Amino acid sequence: MENRILLVTELGPDGHLKSSIRSLLAAAKALKGDTDVLIWGGDTTSALVEAQHLPGIHRVLNGSGATLAEGLAEMLCALVRPLARQYTHILTAATAIGKNWMPRLAALEDVAMISDVVGVESSDTFIRPIYAGSIWATVCCPESLKLITVRTTAFPGVEGERTEPVPVENLPCPAAMPLSTRISVHTHAQEGRPSLENARVVVSGGRGLGSAEHYEALLGPLAEELNAALGASRAAVDLGYAPNDVQVGQTGKVVAPDLYIAIGISGAIQHLAGMQTSRVIVAINKDPDAPIFAVADYGLVGDLNLLVPELTAALQK
Numbered sequence: 001m002e003n004r005i006l007l008v009t010e011l012g013p014d015g016h017l018k019s020s021i022r023s024l025l026a027a028a029k030a031l032k033g034d035t036d037v038l039i040w041g042g043d044t045t046s047a048l049v050e051a052q053h054l055p056g057i058h059r060v061l062n063g064s065g066a067t068l069a070e071g072l073a074e075m076l077c078a079l080v081r082p083l084a085r086q087y088t089h090i091l092t093a094a095t096a097i098g099k100n101w102m103p104r105l106a107a108l109e110d111v112a113m114i115s116d117v118v119g120v121e122s123s124d125t126f127i128r129p130i131y132a133g134s135i136w137a138t139v140c141c142p143e144s145l146k147l148i149t150v151r152t153t154a155f156p157g158v159e160g161e162r163t164e165p166v167p168v169e170n171l172p173c174p175a176a177m178p179l180s181t182r183i184s185v186h187t188h189a190q191e192g193r194p195s196l197e198n199a200r201v202v203v204s205g206g207r208g209l210g211s212a213e214h215y216e217a218l219l220g221p222l223a224e225e226l227n228a229a230l231g232a233s234r235a236a237v238d239l240g241y242a243p244n245d246v247q248v249g250q251t252g253k254v255v256a257p258d259l260y261i262a263i264g265i266s267g268a269i270q271h272l273a274g275m276q277t278s279r280v281i282v283a284i285n286k287d288p289d290a291p292i293f294a295v296a297d298y299g300l301v302g303d304l305n306l307l308v309p310e311l312t313a314a315l316q317k
């Protein structure tokens, strides 16, 4: 049977398509089949035109309206479920939102889901990390409907635009369901800095920084020189050095930048799970036996309070 693939994509806070759609397209390309893109949100006007020009797709499904503005799992399932059985594969990015609604859809459809996919072997065989990324398992899913969350950093985005827009089908906006309500959203805007997910360089700090003041004073100027996003270990977040949404690791974000600089981070397995596929890893730590050095391409052993300002000054020259 020919694969029929649906990519469900989120919009950024500015209402435009997130670049992660390009990685979903790469995963769909590996699956081979007719691919539709579903966009959803309170107002999808800007993203709609962008979606219509994505390469390699058949049509765009547009779910726009007030009940979809918050990305609640109940609403997204109400939007996607009526279409679900038209497809053999439904893919979404393994973000906080994707990890929230996709399992609900799997339960409603009574199928097993495949989470955090990092590789596509065939239309029913996928690679995904287990044990915090220490093992990559190859799993085979016999379900007729395969529901998949994708680790988008594992799929280099498909480039290009199509000149002729594909057709759009407007979907009915689901009626409000008072099952859950979003009360507030706290995001830490990295002012003037690239977002953690898209940055080519990430400068991350750990417990070794010693305080929130040190975190910003030492890492801020270095990040500025490198046009980097700031990240943090869980210890640094728990101690209040850095906000929760910049945590990198098993229970934080997974990043794979060109350059990852780990400063005062020991390299616990749960942290490595979020950054070990970075292209080049640099570690600064006073302990020569810190596990981070086992994955680092370059290591500086010494006191970060001396080494980080020295590195920043050298870059400023």
Ligand SMILES: Cc1cc2nc3c(=O)[nH]c(=O)nc-3n(C[C@H](O)[C@H](O)[C@H](O)COP(=O)(O)OP(=O)(O)OC[C@H]3O[C@@H](n4cnc5c(N)ncnc54)[C@H](O)[C@@H]3O)c2cc1C
Residues within 6 Å of the ligand: 205, 206, 207, 208, 209, 232, 233, 234, 235, 236, 247, 248, 249, 250, 251, 252, 253, 263, 264, 265, 266, 267, 268, 269, 270, 271, 274, 284, 285, 286, 287, 290, 302, 303, 304, 305
């Ligand atoms: C279920 C579970 C999920 C988890 N998820 C995550 C996660 O998503 N992300 C995450 O990061 N952790 C996670 N953790 C926590 C993880 O196990 C570690 O506790 C945490 O990563 C440690 O953070 P750290 O490296 O900053 O601190 P530490 O392990 O305390 O390391 C601090 C490092 O700083 C160095 N240092 C200290 N002072 C200096 C100095 N002056 N100069 C240079 N180096 C210095 C020390 O040598 C040390 O290596 C999780 C744990 C569990 C159990």
